[in-house]
Amino acid sequence: IAGITQAPTSQILAAGRRMTLRCTQDMRHNAMYWYRQDLGLGLRLIHYSNTAGTTGKGEVPDGYSVSRANTDDFPLTLASAVPSQTSVYFCASSRESPDTQYFGPGTRLTVL
């Protein structure tokens, strides 16, 4: 692994289903982030973690949860997906916060 990986690449999901988006980094960065990207709105921060064991809410946290059990992994969970959560989701990491963020390739999620 080099950098940040995200899985799955894309997913179509029925409304009401639970879904976890995975994010793993191998750079030993302390801080990790989840963003959603929507046309005309740029990137909006969902949740972040400054270090393993801590998390915080971003600009649009409702309907999402995260955990940070170790340095490398930062999964994002949609407990009960809704169509408004259709978006492209990007995971990012940085050595510390704020600092240059390095982005994963993204997950395209469609909720029907």
Add this chain to the structure above:
Amino acid sequence: AQSVTQLDSHVSVSEGTPVLLRCNYSSSYSPSLFWYVQHPNKGLQLLLKYTSAATLVKGINGFEAEFKKSETSFHLTKPSAHMSDAAEYFCVVGDFGNEKLTFGTGTRLTIIP
């Protein structure tokens, strides 16, 4: 509070002509400023970064940006556009003491052959 405004949602230039993508920011403290580029169906890649050193920052692929505190601007320029520059560009601001970066809404750059 910090914020960033990208003044143009879409810019079109001919190949070989200069590129100017405009960005204004608002920040309570001495900001960090970034430009990221996103090619279609890809993640974001850092172009360049300003962190209170030289006000003219050089990035990858011939891009540069100038920090102007009096104008609260951080415009991105390139002397000669190439077809491979076609992408979405994001201006980003961060304050030390604030965990979050704030992204602009993006400028789509189109290169005309």
